[in-house]
Amino acid sequence: MAGMDQDHRQIQFFSEVAELARAVGSAQRLMLLQHVAQGERSVERLAELSHMTIANASQHLQQLKRANFVQSRREGKNVLYRIGNGPIIELLGALTQLAEFNRTEIRALVEDSFRQQDKLEGVSREELLERLRDSSVTILDVRPEDEFASGHLPGAVNIPYEELEGRLSELPRDNEVIAYCRGSRCILAPDAVTVLRARGIQARFFPDGFPSWKAAGLAIETKH
Amino acid sequence: MAGMDQDHRQIQFFSEVAELARAVGSAQRLMLLQHVAQGERSVERLAELSHMTIANASQHLQQLKRANFVQSRREGKNVLYRIGNGPIIELLGALTQLAEFNRTEIRALVEDSFRQQDKLEGVSREELLERLRDSSVTILDVRPEDEFASGHLPGAVNIPYEELEGRLSELPRDNEVIAYCRGSRCILAPDAVTVLRARGIQARFFPDGFPSWKAAGLAIETKH
């Protein structure tokens, strides 16, 4: 039987693929992975960010490691996890794309009429680059402080979404504000825009977010 | 606490994504999905193709259906399953890409010792461009077919590394071969060069790889 060996090899390969899929088949691990993707983090930090116990986080991280989604190294007392090699971000992107598709499909069926203007118009990368050149806008980074510190758009102001309402005075009244966060699946920036507009501040958001900006090789600042 | 709702929404979304991942986190379901992707098939046919009992196949198919990976309709006595809407193929592509990447990476570790002094001299981009102009070389792309299809160097021949030894005859004997793959981290091309030289074929490799070529804005071909 000629196909026998072929078959077996195929099953073998599918098993490997399935293993990968199962490794990201947990909301907890996806959350960890998302945080790891922002930069090296200790287990403790990741546990805190993802609201889980340290032991639990550790075990999930080890599963991710077994599947090559993350790597780790020891630095003093801490073990730091970082994102692994290979097209991992692409995979996560494909997953979220499909999830979003399914979501909007369901929405299309369920609340066809009720879809208000939550289609906030976004700013394209091209426009943003242009507006950056003549500094005619205030770039607002609404991500948490640590993410901001490890990299952000040049000239951006950091006010985490949680603190936004209390720190509106820090924003110039005359400039348009362009808010951004982590990208398409992150709703910090659109929410921020809603808050700002409710206060009469002209605001739009940059839907690509920081990761894609960085991925495109555009200039970034760190620390500040 | 302002972030509470934020968090909850994110967890909700991750759960949805995780559910998708779990749905394809089984070799059996991947196999079914692969066959469904070729066209409408009955449960019986799919069970046969995937070497599983009908009841079992039926249940797996229903899981895939719940996750929107497939749809079904009844035609006479048979229930026909077809692939669902949305970027499903893209997701499967991303999964297999990553699986393949991990495969070659493992090989890189295993074979590392065995090819320590692989100081194979590489071809620079400048030289390659020049040799391309007078067509005095055969450009060999040893990446998997799908990667090749989505973009490759102009005039390149595609023989995935796995198939190289069986398809040596497709290479012209008189031209020097210049192999490339994904770049510095990828060992497909250097390995290919070793294989070719062992067969007496003059070969060097282009260490930059396709991604860097593309990034430099140089001409590429697609599909072929």
Next chain:
DNA sequence: CATTTGATCAATCAATTCATTGAATGTAGT
């Protein structure tokens, strides 16, 4: 060298997943 802190390990229990069985649908042909 003992202590503290971060991380992992080992053991446990509850929950979930999986393949298998046999029974129950639903559909078409006679």
Next chain:
DNA sequence: ACTACATTCAATGAATTGATTGATCAAATG
């Protein structure tokens, strides 16, 4: 209505996974 056939359903037990606990290990600190 009876029968054959394709598919699904429901129930079972084995295997796997998940979160929790406390013990253990490794590195830094006094």
